[in-house]
Amino acid sequence: MPDQSNSSHPCGNCAFYRDSIWQPVSSSCVSVLSRGFSRRDLIAGQSLYYQDDDNRGVFCVSKGLIALRTQHHDGTSTLMRLAYPGEIIGFRSFLESRPHRTEARALVGSRVCTVAQRDARHVVQGNPSVLTRLASRCIKEIDRNHERIIAAATTSNKQRLSDILLRLMETHGERTGQFLHMQLPLSRSDLADLIGVQTETVSRLFTRIQADGIFRVSGREVQMLSVPSNKKSANM
Amino acid sequence: MPDQSNSSHPCGNCAFYRDSIWQPVSSSCVSVLSRGFSRRDLIAGQSLYYQDDDNRGVFCVSKGLIALRTQHHDGTSTLMRLAYPGEIIGFRSFLESRPHRTEARALVGSRVCTVAQRDARHVVQGNPSVLTRLASRCIKEIDRNHERIIAAATTSNKQRLSDILLRLMETHGERTGQFLHMQLPLSRSDLADLIGVQTETVSRLFTRIQADGIFRVSGREVQMLSVPSNKKSANM
DNA sequence: TTTTGTAATTGACGATCATCAAAATCTTGG
DNA sequence: CCAAGATTTTGATGATCGTCAATTACAAAA
Numbered sequence: 001m002p003d004q005s006n007s008s009h010p011c012g013n014c015a016f017y018r019d020s021i022w023q024p025v026s027s028s029c030v031s032v033l034s035r036g037f038s039r040r041d042l043i044a045g046q047s048l049y050y051q052d053d054d055n056r057g058v059f060c061v062s063k064g065l066i067a068l069r070t071q072h073h074d075g076t077s078t079l080m081r082l083a084y085p086g087e088i089i090g091f092r093s094f095l096e097s098r099p100h101r102t103e104a105r106a107l108v109g110s111r112v113c114t115v116a117q118r119d120a121r122h123v124v125q126g127n128p129s130v131l132t133r134l135a136s137r138c139i140k141e142i143d144r145n146h147e148r149i150i151a152a153a154t155t156s157n158k159q160r161l162s163d164i165l166l167r168l169m170e171t172h173g174e175r176t177g178q179f180l181h182m183q184l185p186l187s188r189s190d191l192a193d194l195i196g197v198q199t200e201t202v203s204r205l206f207t208r209i210q211a212d213g214i215f216r217v218s219g220r221e222v223q224m225l226s227v228p229s230n231k232k233s234a235n236m
Numbered sequence: 237m238p239d240q241s242n243s244s245h246p247c248g249n250c251a252f253y254r255d256s257i258w259q260p261v262s263s264s265c266v267s268v269l270s271r272g273f274s275r276r277d278l279i280a281g282q283s284l285y286y287q288d289d290d291n292r293g294v295f296c297v298s299k300g301l302i303a304l305r306t307q308h309h310d311g312t313s314t315l316m317r318l319a320y321p322g323e324i325i326g327f328r329s330f331l332e333s334r335p336h337r338t339e340a341r342a343l344v345g346s347r348v349c350t351v352a353q354r355d356a357r358h359v360v361q362g363n364p365s366v367l368t369r370l371a372s373r374c375i376k377e378i379d380r381n382h383e384r385i386i387a388a389a390t391t392s393n394k395q396r397l398s399d400i401l402l403r404l405m406e407t408h409g410e411r412t413g414q415f416l417h418m419q420l421p422l423s424r425s426d427l428a429d430l431i432g433v434q435t436e437t438v439s440r441l442f443t444r445i446q447a448d449g450i451f452r453v454s455g456r457e458v459q460m461l462s463v464p465s466n467k468k469s470a471n472m
Numbered sequence: 473t474t475t476t477g478t479a480a481t482t483g484a485c486g487a488t489c490a491t492c493a494a495a496a497t498c499t500t501g502g
Numbered sequence: 503c504c505a506a507g508a509t510t511t512t513g514a515t516g517a518t519c520g521t522c523a524a525t526t527a528c529a530a531a532a
Binding site: 092 | 306308310312314316328331332337364367368370371372374375377378381382384385386388389390429431432
C-alpha cells in the first residue's frame with residue numbers, strides 16, 4: 001500500500017508520493033485506497049478519457065504529458081491545460097459528479113494512476129482532510145488559469161510561445177554540451193490551440209523566435225542555448 | 237439568525253439565502269454564524285479589501301457589482317472578475333490562508349455580507365458539507381475562467397465587448413419602451429483591462445459595435461434595442 | 473460660471489494576425 | 503524505395519490592434 005518510503009511502488013511519481021491528496025487518511029481507508037488503486041500506461045496519442053465521458057475516478061499523472069482539450073460547437077478546440085507529472089486530473093468531474101468537459105490525451109508515452117470513483121468517494125466521505133487537499137488543487141488550478149488570462153492580456157503571442165518552449169524544455173529537455181534539445185511533444189496545431197492563434201501564425205512566430213538566437217526549431221526538433229541566467233528576455 | 241423564510245434578514249440576496257454555502261450546518265454552529273455575520277455597504281469606488289491584505293473572512297455580494305483586480309509589477313493591471321449579487325468572493329484567500337491576490341472594489345453602490353474568518357473556519361471545521369459547497373464554488377470559478385480563456389482564444393474583441401455589455405444590461409438595465417438603458421458601471425480603462433486591449437481600442441470597438449445598430453453608447457450612457465430573441469449576432 | 477484636471481475620442485502609422493492559396497516537408501503504408 | 507496523405511512553411515493581402523500625439527468631452531472645484 002502507498003508508503004512514502006516504498007520507492008518500488010508502481011507509481012513512483014504520482015499523487016501517492018508527491019504532494020499527495022490521499023495521505024494521510026484514516027487507517028480504515030488505507031485498504032480501500034489500496035484496492036481502488038490502479039495504474040495505466042498510455043502511448044502517445046492515446047486518450048485516457050473523452051469529452052462527455054462519465055467520471056470513473058481521480059487520476060494523477062505519474063509520467064509523461066497529458067493534454068486536456070475541449071471541443072467547441074463550431075469544430076474548433078482549445079487546449080485548456082497541459083498536465084505534467086505529479087498533477088491531478090479529472091477532479092472537476094469527480095467533485096461535481098458530471099461528465100468530463102475535456103478530452104485527456106497523452107502527448108508522449110505516459111503513465112497515469114487512478115483511484116476509482118467509488119473508492120475515492122468513500123475515502124473523501126470519511127476524511128475531510130482529503131477534501132481540503134482537493135480544494136487546494138482547485139485553487140491551484142484557478143491560479144494557473146489566472147496566470148494564463150493575465151498572460152493573454154499582457155504579453156505577446158511570441159513571448160507566450162517562448163514561455164511554453166521554455167517550460168517544456170525544463171521537463172523534456174536533454175543536455176548536449178552547451179545545448180538543451182528535445183522532441184517537441186505538441187504539433188503546430190496544438191500550440192495554436194494553446195495560445196489562441198492560427199497554425200500559420202505559430203510557424204511565423206517560430207521564425208521570429210529563432211531570430212533572437214536562443215531557440216532553434218526545425219519540425220519537432222527544438223534546440224535551446226542553455227544559458228545559466230534565467231533572466232527574462234526583452235522586447236517581445 | 238439566517239432563516240430561509242425570514243425575508244426581513246438584513247442581507248436578502250446573499251449566500252445565506254440563495255445557493256448558500258453556509259446552510260445547512262449543524263445546530264451548534266448556527267449561533268456561531270449568527271455572531272460572526274455582518275454586512276457592509278460600499279459606495280461606488282470604495283474597496284472591500286486590497287491586494288496583499290490578510291484575509292478577514294468570506295464575503296458574499298448582496299447588491300451591486302464588485303470588481304476584482306490584480307496589479308502587476310509593471311504598473312498595469314487586469315480585471316480578473318466581476319462579482320455579481322449572490323456570488324462569493326475572498327474564498328481563495330480564506331481556503332489557502334494567504335493574503336488576497338486581488339483588490340475588491342465596488343463599481344456601483346453595493347452591499348457585502350461577511351462571515352468573519354475565525355467563525356468561518358470554525359464552521360468549516362465541524363461541517364464537511366460546507367467545505368463541499370465551497371469546493372463547488374471553486375469549480376464554478378474554474379469554469380468561468382475556462383470560458384474566459386476560450387472566449388479570448390476563439391472570439392473577437394468586438395464580440396467579447398458586446399457580450400460584456402449584454403451581461404451588464406441583464407443586471408443593470410432598465411426598460412424604457414422598446415429600449416433598455418443603463419449607466420455603464422465600468423470606465424473605458426476598466427473594460428480595456430477586462431478584455432485585454434488598450435483604452436483607445438475600446439473606444440474604436442464601441443464605434444464599430446454601434447454600427448451594427450443594437451447598442452448606442454455615449455460616454456457612460458448605454459442604450460440597447462430590446463430584441464425578444466436572444467440569438468447570437470453574426471459576423472463579429 | 474469659469475477653471476482645471478481627468479476621461480474619452482480621433483488621427484496617423486507601423487506591427488501583428490487571419491485568411492486563402494500554394495509550395496515544401498514529413499510520415500506512413502505499400 | 504516510392505506514393506499518398508498529413509503536416510508545416512511561405513506568400514500575399516486585408517483587418518485589427520498598439521502606440522504616440524492631439525483634440526474633445528466631461529466633471530469637480532474655485
